[in-house]
Amino acid sequence: MKRFAELLDRLVLTPSRNGKLKLMVDYFNEVPDPERGLALAAITRDLSIASIKPAMLRGLVEERVDPVLFALSYDYLGDLAETIALIWPVGEDRPQGANDAPTLLEVVETLHAATRAKAPALVADWLDRLDASGRYALIKLVTGGMRIGVSARLAKQALADFGKVDVTAIEELWHGLDIPYLPLFAWLEGHTDKPANLAAAPFRPVMLATAIEDGDLDKLDPADYAAEWKWDGIRVQATAEGGVRRLYTRTGDDISATFPDLMEHLNFEGSMDGELLVGHRSGDLLDDGRQRIEIGSFGDLQQRLNRKIVSAKTIESYPAFIRAYDLMQDGDRDVRAEPFRERRRRLERFVQHLDPERFDISPLVPFDDWSQIVDFRSEPPHPIIEGLMLKRWDSAYVPGRPRGPWFKWKREPFLIDAVLMYAQRGHGKRSSFYSDYTFGVWKGVPEDGELVPVGKAYFGFTDEELKQIDKYVRDNTVERFGPVRSVRANLKTGLVLEIAFEGLNRSARHKSGVAMRFPRISRLRWDKPAREADTLETLEKMLP
Amino acid sequence: MRPEDLLQPRPEGLYCPPGDFYIDPVRPVERALVTHGHADHARPGNVRVLATAQTLDIMAIRYGADFAKERQVAALGEALTINGVDVSFHPAGHVLGSAQIAVAKDGMKIVASGDYKPRPDPTCAAFEPIACDVFITEATFALPVFRHPDDRAEIQKLLRSLRQFPDRAHLVGAYALGKAQRVIRLLRDEGHEDTIYIHGALKTLCDYYESQGIALGPLAPATVDNASKGAFAAAIVVGPPSAFADRWARRFPDPVSCFASGWMRVRQRAKQRGVELPLILSDHADWDELVDTITTIAPSEVWVTHGREEALVRWCETKGIRARPLHLIGYEDEAE
Numbered sequence: 001m002k003r004f005a006e007l008l009d010r011l012v013l014t015p016s017r018n019g020k021l022k023l024m025v026d027y028f029n030e031v032p033d034p035e036r037g038l039a040l041a042a043i044t045r046d047l048s049i050a051s052i053k054p055a056m057l058r059g060l061v062e063e064r065v066d067p068v069l070f071a072l073s074y075d076y077l078g079d080l081a082e083t084i085a086l087i088w089p090v091g092e093d094r095p096q097g098a099n100d101a102p103t104l105l106e107v108v109e110t111l112h113a114a115t116r117a118k119a120p121a122l123v124a125d126w127l128d129r130l131d132a133s134g135r136y137a138l139i140k141l142v143t144g145g146m147r148i149g150v151s152a153r154l155a156k157q158a159l160a161d162f163g164k165v166d167v168t169a170i171e172e173l174w175h176g177l178d179i180p181y182l183p184l185f186a187w188l189e190g191h192t193d194k195p196a197n198l199a200a201a202p203f204r205p206v207m208l209a210t211a212i213e214d215g216d217l218d219k220l221d222p223a224d225y226a227a228e229w230k231w232d233g234i235r236v237q238a239t240a241e242g243g244v245r246r247l248y249t250r251t252g253d254d255i256s257a258t259f260p261d262l263m264e265h266l267n268f269e270g271s272m273d274g275e276l277l278v279g280h281r282s283g284d285l286l287d288d289g290r291q292r293i294e295i296g297s298f299g300d301l302q303q304r305l306n307r308k309i310v311s312a313k314t315i316e317s318y319p320a321f322i323r324a325y326d327l328m329q330d331g332d333r334d335v336r337a338e339p340f341r342e343r344r345r346r347l348e349r350f351v352q353h354l355d356p357e358r359f360d361i362s363p364l365v366p367f368d369d370w371s372q373i374v375d376f377r378s379e380p381p382h383p384i385i386e387g388l389m390l391k392r393w394d395s396a397y398v399p400g401r402p403r404g405p406w407f408k409w410k411r412e413p414f415l416i417d418a419v420l421m422y423a424q425r426g427h428g429k430r431s432s433f434y435s436d437y438t439f440g441v442w443k444g445v446p447e448d449g450e451l452v453p454v455g456k457a458y459f460g461f462t463d464e465e466l467k468q469i470d471k472y473v474r475d476n477t478v479e480r481f482g483p484v485r486s487v488r489a490n491l492k493t494g495l496v497l498e499i500a501f502e503g504l505n506r507s508a509r510h511k512s513g514v515a516m517r518f519p520r521i522s523r524l525r526w527d528k529p530a531r532e533a534d535t536l537e538t539l540e541k542m543l544p
Numbered sequence: 545m546r547p548e549d550l551l552q553p554r555p556e557g558l559y560c561p562p563g564d565f566y567i568d569p570v571r572p573v574e575r576a577l578v579t580h581g582h583a584d585h586a587r588p589g590n591v592r593v594l595a596t597a598q599t600l601d602i603m604a605i606r607y608g609a610d611f612a613k614e615r616q617v618a619a620l621g622e623a624l625t626i627n628g629v630d631v632s633f634h635p636a637g638h639v640l641g642s643a644q645i646a647v648a649k650d651g652m653k654i655v656a657s658g659d660y661k662p663r664p665d666p667t668c669a670a671f672e673p674i675a676c677d678v679f680i681t682e683a684t685f686a687l688p689v690f691r692h693p694d695d696r697a698e699i700q701k702l703l704r705s706l707r708q709f710p711d712r713a714h715l716v717g718a719y720a721l722g723k724a725q726r727v728i729r730l731l732r733d734e735g736h737e738d739t740i741y742i743h744g745a746l747k748t749l750c751d752y753y754e755s756q757g758i759a760l761g762p763l764a765p766a767t768v769d770n771a772s773k774g775a776f777a778a779a780i781v782v783g784p785p786s787a788f789a790d791r792w793a794r795r796f797p798d799p800v801s802c803f804a805s806g807w808m809r810v811r812q813r814a815k816q817r818g819v820e821l822p823l824i825l826s827d828h829a830d831w832d833e834l835v836d837t838i839t840t841i842a843p844s845e846v847w848v849t850h851g852r853e854e855a856l857v858r859w860c861e862t863k864g865i866r867a868r869p870l871h872l873i874g875y876e877d878e879a880e
Contacts, residue, residue: 012811013820016798019709026708065688066862072855073689082811086689132691132809425789427818431801432793482816483789 001101001130003031004039005137011043011148015427020150024158028185037180038104040159042141044152047179050111052119052142057084060124064089081145085136088127101134102126107141153251163188168205168399171252175199200244203252204237204271204328204336205399209389209406216407217370225390226340227365227373230408231323232298232386232503233277234305238322240266241329247276258310262320265358270350271329273397274322275362277384278304293319293357295384297544298517299505321358324351325389328397336397343397377411383544386502387411413500414542416441416534417525419451420495423473425483426458433466434473434485437521439497441512442535451489452536454512457499460520469495469524494530498523504542514539545652547678547845550629553872558656558680560647563629565594567645567656577618577631579658580642581606581721594618594626596633598641598756602721605748618643620669636660637671638827639722640753646674654678655841661826662833663695666729667722667758671837679843680870683851684828685806692806692830698823699730705800705821706778713776713796714821717785717803720745722827724782725753727804728760730825731780741766741776743783743792768795785817806830835859 007027014020024043028036041047061084062070074083107126114122123142127135140146156174160167165188176199177184183195235250245266247256256263259276278301279293296318303318304310327347328336335343344364351359365388367373377388387410395405418439426435436458440451461469472495476488488494500522507515514536551560557569557576565575572589579585579595581602586595588607592614593600603611618624618633620643625631633643636658644657655676662671685692706714718724724746731740739762742750750760764770766781776796787793788801803819806826814822829837834856838846846867848856853869860867 009811010821013814013822015818015820019820022708066858068858069688069855072852072858073687076687076852077689077810077812079812083689086691086809089688132693136811425818429798431818432789432791483818 001103001107001134001137003027004035004042004104005130005134007039008137008140008146008148009133011150016429017154020154021158021161024150024155025162028158028162028188033182033185034180035104037182037185038108040155040181041179042104042146043148043150043155045146046152047108047141049108049142049144050114050116050119051144052123054080054143056120057081057123057139057143060084060120060127061087081136081139081143084127085132085139088132088135090128101130102138104141107138111142151251152253156252159184159188163190166400169194171203172205172399173197173202174252175201175203175246175248175254201239201241201246201271203246203248203254204239205252206235206237206250206273207326207397207399207406208250208401209391209408210401210403212390212407212409217373220370220390222367222369222373224392224394226344226393227367227376228325228362228389228391229365229380229382229385230387230389230410231275231277231362232384233275233301233323235273236276236322237271237273237328238262238266239271239329240268241271242269258304258307259320260310261315262322262358265355268350268354269329269331270327272322272324272347272350273326273328274324274359276320276322277301278318278320280317280319293321295382297384297505298503302505319357321360323360323362325362326397339394339396340391341393373409377409380411385411410502413502413522414504415522416499416501416539416542417496417528417532418454418499419489419530419533420469420473420487420497421451421453421489423469423485423487430466433470435466435470437469437497439499440489441533441539443512444535446491446531446533446535449491452512454510454514454536454539455499455501455516455519457497457519457521460500460522461524465524489530491531492529494533496525496528496530496533497521498525503544504539506543512536512539514543545650547652547654550649550652551647551654551656551678551680553870558870558872560629562649563626563631563647565626565629567647568658575626576612577645578603579636579645579656580638582639582659582719585658588612592616594624594631596620596641596643599643601752602641602749605752606721634672634674635669637662637665637668640668640725640756640758642668644672644674646676652677654680655843656680657682659684659828660837661829662837663692665726665827666733667726667753673837673840675841676843678845678847679838679841680847680849681834681838681856682828683834683848683853683856685826685830686834686848686852686856688831688855690806690809690830691832692809692826693824695730695825696734698804698825699727699734702731702780702802702821702823703734703736705802706780709800710778711798713778713799714780715788715793715796715799715801716780716782716823717788717801717805717819718782718825719805719827720784721749723804723825724784725750725758725760726827727782727823727825728763729758732759732761736780737761738779739764741770741779741781743781743787745784745787746782766795838865839863 010023077083156170157167159170176197186192187194237248239246279296327343330346390407392405418441421440422438423434424436438453438456440453443450443452477485478488479486501516501519503517505515556571558567566573567577568585569576575592576590577594581599586603588611590612593612594616597617600615630648632646636642636644638659646655653676655674659682660671718727800820802821804823804825807813808822808824846860847870849870849872857867
């Protein structure tokens with residue numbers, strides 16, 4: 001537990017991806033089974049543990065310390081888990097540093113076997129036996145609040161680095177494995193062969209496309225490629241085999257629970273690749289008299305994402321459906337090695353038998369030469385299209401991102417000119433630079449002089465440009481709030497940033513009423529006076 | 545004599561009317577008694593200054609030899625009299641030269657402890673509890689959540705990270721007077737013998753510590769010349785915390801930013817500052833040390849100043865000790 005607590009402490013504060021990977025790889029190397037497997041499950045949030053309520057912990061601590069001092073401390077720190085971890089009094093008979101800290105195994109197994117009534121005494125005993133850092137880790141573990149800035153995907157990458165295998169191999173196996181992953185670690189350490197995936201409806205590593213770059217098209221023969229729209233939802237894999245149904249993200253996270261309405265309709269044997277979209281009911285009627293679902297915006301989709309509990313009303317208002325791209329498994333037949341042309345035929349037959357309200361096929365875009373593709377890209381027929389995909393007719397479905405068989409060509413981003421308003425110091429390598437920028441546009445007419453923040457961006461510029469902006473921020477600071485500086489921004493003075501972004505949603509959370517997707521700085525407009533930056537009205541016209 | 549007739553807060557600082565002197569004045573006064581060399585306690589511009597020899601040296605290093613018209617050395621434990629008030633200086637264990645100041649007249653004795661820390665520190669004389677009627681205590685870390693861990697374990701954390709990330713410089717933010725030298729000395733005690741690179745602001749104080757018999761081992765300036773030789777990979781670099789947000793820090797490739805401070809106990813503080821490796825090392829007493837000190841000294845009254853007064857006053861009340869906050873202005877939290 002001590003080593004696990006130390007790992008969490010470091011992970012939370014380490015900004016760099018490589019740093020986090022190194023910390024996890026070292027942990028897997030140093031810590032034996034089953035402890036490391038339990039830690040892995042805790043990090044990927046696959047560890048289900050009898051949950052302890054924060055109120056119960058608070059009760060335990062108030063039996064032990066003066067409630068007034070506890071309240072003052074909690075007020076000062078503002079974080080309950082941290083306050084309890086730090087304030088917990090170490091018993092007189094248990095000198096700090098005593099070597100009887102519980103292991104993760106002890107915590108997980110004991111809590112699993114214990115009755116609800118016993119839990120408080122167990123937790124109190126463990127808190128007595130741990131140091132402050134260990135107590136914090138324990139509290140996070142038993143209250144289920146393990147937010148440490150590590151995605152399941154990153155943890156899998158760490159496993160891949162640890163065993164020197166490709167991450168897709170880990171993703172493929174993942175859902176067939178049980179905590180604490182003994183066969184997985186045995187294989188990664190070279191003691192045994194790769195474990196067979198015995199899971200029903202396993203995840204199949206996804207095939208990804210590379211971006212089209214300048215001059216690429218000239219080298220390609222249009223006859224070799226099929227074109228289809230790239231839809232702006234989330235890429236998913238829907239699998240139903242032997243009575244087991246699963247919906248995976250493209251990195252193998254199981255999101256079935258978020259989309260119960262869709263899961264009901266996975267009444268097939270096979271595995272398909274597609275785009276998950278949500279819609280709303282339109283006036284059009286289907287053959288069976290139901291209303292057709294009309295495709296919704298990315299904002300609509302966000303209503304359904306990252307929610308633990310989806311209300312019936314949300315499900316009804318934003319029904320989910322799949323726009324199918326590809327087929328990997330057709331009944332008992334693995335068709336990934338077949339050419340795309342053949343898989344596409346299978347897919348058309350396959351989808352025919354499914355509920356048309358929940359499944360359709362992403363249509364192919366017929367074309368003869370690349371100039372047509374260029375036109376389609378600049379004038380897509382639907383706002384939810386974010387570009388085009390080009391797929392070789394003879395391409396097999398292979399995991400990863402091979403260059404050549406599949407290309408993606410995103411539409412041009414939206415552009416606006418905004419004014420730099422606040423700058424925040426970066427982390428890690430950038431900790432001496434003001435590298436995170438909040439920018440705004442004029443509310444009303446520029447002459448009113450009111451800028452309203454519309455977004456934040458921290459990349460898109462070169463290292464040289466970063467130095468220039470940093471200098472500008474330091475020279476034009478109006479106010480400081482901790483790591484944030486407010487930068488001079490008025491009609492006369494102000495740095496204009498050309499901002500590129502992928503789309504705009506309405507947002508009640510932002511003062512401006514709009515939220516940008518994927519904003520980044522595309523150009524520094526040193527030449528442009530601040531008064532000529534865009535207005536909120538211009539931005540609002542870009543709303544879908 | 546009532547205690548408030550012997551010492552009382554004034555805008556200039558803590559004032560002794562019968563002795564006509566101030567302790568750690570924040571504005572220039574005729575006569576100042578200074579507990580230690582940190583900038584919020586020791587300020588230039590007073591006419592006469594009484595302090596330990598080391599504190600006077602440190603003030604001269606920081607402010608120039610003319611920081612006061614007249615300097616008087618107070619030897620630790622020596623009995624002095626100022627206008628009929630008995631005055632003596634006693635080690636506070638905070639930084640080199642730091643002292644508590646005991647003031648007594650007509651059977652009333654008050655100890656103004658300045659900043660203090662009871663735990664052993666290889667870079668300064670150990671704190672001594674002094675029996676008194678009124679004990680004036682700091683309250684920088686006066687909440688029961690502040691329990692500073694073992695110094696050696698924190699230094700081990702740093703050394704472990706250095707082994708784990710051998711190609712990254714480890715930048716340790718540490719206050720220039722006291723903390724920096726303590727970090728370096730603790731590293732030496734844990735067997736780290738490599739050259740430690742220091743920011744220019746630390747040089748004279750490190751030299752001074754050496755001259756006072758505190759061996760700091762091989763030190764070198766963290767200059768750009770050294771940077772170009774790739775010297776900072778696997779190296780520990782110590783500098784004042786403010787320098788890490790500054791352009792100075794850019795000479796280090798992909799550094800691990802560390803910060804040695806009692807505040808590093810609070811995760812959010814570490815996160816906000818972009819600290820990757822917090823080192824919980826404080827030159828102030830933690831909660832347990834504060835209450836233990838008060839229990840040991842057993843004064844009839846406690847005055848609590850700069851920090852979280854409310855919590856410590858509350859604790860005293862629950863123990864039946866008379867206590868009140870002493871509102872002094874101008875003292876800062878450690879390295880914030």
